[in-house]
Amino acid sequence: xxxxxxxxxxxxxxxxxxxxxxxxxxxxxxxxxxxxxxxxxxxxxxxxxxxxxxxxxxxxxxxxxxxxxxxxxxxxxxxxxxxxxxxxxxxxxxxxxxxxxxxxxxxxxxxxxxxxxxxxxxxxxxxxxxxxxxxxxxxxxxxxxxxxxxxxxxxxxxxxxxxxxxxxxxxxxxxxxxxxxxxxxxxxxxxxxxxxxxxxxxxxxxxxxxxxxxxxxxxxxxxxxxxxxxxxxxxxxxxxxxxxxxxxxxxxxxxxxxxxxxxxxxxxxxxxxxxxxxxxxxxxxxxxxxxxxxxxxxxxxxxxxxxxxxxxxxxxxxxxxxxxxxxxxxxxxxxxxxxxxxxxxxxxxxxxxxxxxxxx
Numbered sequence: 001x002x003x004x005x006x007x008x009x010x011x012x013x014x015x016x017x018x019x020x021x022x023x024x025x026x027x028x029x030x031x032x033x034x035x036x037x038x039x040x041x042x043x044x045x046x047x048x049x050x051x052x053x054x055x056x057x058x059x060x061x062x063x064x065x066x067x068x069x070x071x072x073x074x075x076x077x078x079x080x081x082x083x084x085x086x087x088x089x090x091x092x093x094x095x096x097x098x099x100x101x102x103x104x105x106x107x108x109x110x111x112x113x114x115x116x117x118x119x120x121x122x123x124x125x126x127x128x129x130x131x132x133x134x135x136x137x138x139x140x141x142x143x144x145x146x147x148x149x150x151x152x153x154x155x156x157x158x159x160x161x162x163x164x165x166x167x168x169x170x171x172x173x174x175x176x177x178x179x180x181x182x183x184x185x186x187x188x189x190x191x192x193x194x195x196x197x198x199x200x201x202x203x204x205x206x207x208x209x210x211x212x213x214x215x216x217x218x219x220x221x222x223x224x225x226x227x228x229x230x231x232x233x234x235x236x237x238x239x240x241x242x243x244x245x246x247x248x249x250x251x252x253x254x255x256x257x258x259x260x261x262x263x264x265x266x267x268x269x270x271x272x273x274x275x276x277x278x279x280x281x282x283x284x285x286x287x288x289x290x291x292x293x294x295x296x297x298x299x300x301x302x303x304x305x306x307x308x309x310x311x312x313x314x315x316x317x318x319x320x321x322x323x324x325x326x327x328x329x330x331x332x333x334x335x336x337x338x339x340x341x342x343x344x345x346x347x348x349x350x351x352x353x354x355x356x357x358x359x360x
Contacts, residue, residue: 027054058090078107261289272299
C-alpha cells in the first residue's frame with residue numbers, strides 16, 4: 001500500500017505545481033481550477049515563488065475553508081491592482097466574505113471591476129459586504145450589480161457607495177438587476193447620479209427596468225447636475241420618448257456625454273433624423289456606437305449630405321445588407337471604414353482626420 005500512497009501524493013504535488021505555474025503566468029485565479037490543498041502546509045512552500053493574483057473569478061462555488069486553505073499555503077498573494085473580482089457562480093455567505101475581504105483589505109488592493117452576481121440573495125452577506133466596504137476604504141473603480149433584486153434599503157446602500165469619495169466608483173453597470181419604479185425614483189432622489197464625485201460611466205446592461213423608470217434615469221443622465229460622460233444602453237430597449245430625449249440632449253452644447261453606445265434600439269423616422277443630425281452637428285461627442293439597431297433609412301438619409309463631426313463611429317448590424325445601407329450614408333458624410341472587423345462590424349473615422357493622422 002505504501003508505494004500507492006507515495007504515487008498518489010506525487011501526482012497531487014505535480015498537479016499543484018502545474019496549477020501554480022499557470023497562475024504565475026496568467027495571474028487569473030478561477031475557483032474551479034484550485035487543486036486540493038488540504039494537506040499542503042506553508043512550511044513546505046519555501047521553494048515556491050508566490051503567484052501574484054490579478055483577477056479572481058468564482059466560476060465554481062467553493063467553501064470558505066477552501067479559500068482559507070489557499071491563503072495559508074502562501075502560494076498566492078493578491079496584486080495591488082485586481083483587474084476583476086467576479087462572484088459569478090459563488091453561493092455567497094458571510095463565512096466566505098470573512099475570509100476573502102480581510103485578504104483584500106490587508107493587501108491594500110484596488111478592485112477595477114467588482115461583479116456582485118447573486119449577493120443580494122443572502123441579506124446577511126449583502127449587509128456584511130456593504131458594511132465592510134464603507135469601513136475598509138477599499139477603492140473600487142467599477143461595480144456590476146449582477147442579479148441584485150433591489151429594495152429601498154439596497155438602493156440606499158448603492159447610492160451611498162457611489163457618493164463615497166474614498167471608494168471612488170467611476171462606473172456602474174446595472175447588470176441583470178431588477179428595479180421597481182419606486183426604487184429608481186428613490187435612487188435618483190437620493191442623488192445616485194447627481195451627488196457623486198467620481199461617477200462618469202453608466203451602463204444599463206440587461207437590467208429589468210420599466211419605461212417610467214428608464215425615463216427618469218435618462219432625464220437624470222441628461223440633467224445639468226449629472227457628470228456622466230459615457231453611457232451604454234446595454235440590451236435594454238429605450239422607449240421612443242426616452243430615446244428622443246437622449247438624442248436631443250446630445251445635440252445641445254450642454255451635453256456632457258463624450259461617448260454613447262446604443263444597442264438593440266428602434267429608431268423611428270424622427271429619431272433616425274436626430275441620429276443623422278447628431279453625427280453631423282455634435283460639438284462634444286467623441287465616440288458613438290450603433291449596435292444591432294433598427295434605423296428608418298429615409299429619416300437617416302435626410303441629412304446625409306452634411307459632413308460628419310463625431311471623430312469615431314462603431315457600427316454593427318445583424319446582416320451585411322443593413323450595415324451596407326448605414327455605411328453608405330456615413331460615407332457621404334465624409335467617413336471611411338477604418339477597420340473591417342467582420343462583414344457585420346466596422347469602425348469608421350472621418351477621412352480628413354485619418355489623412356491628417358497618416359501625414360503626421
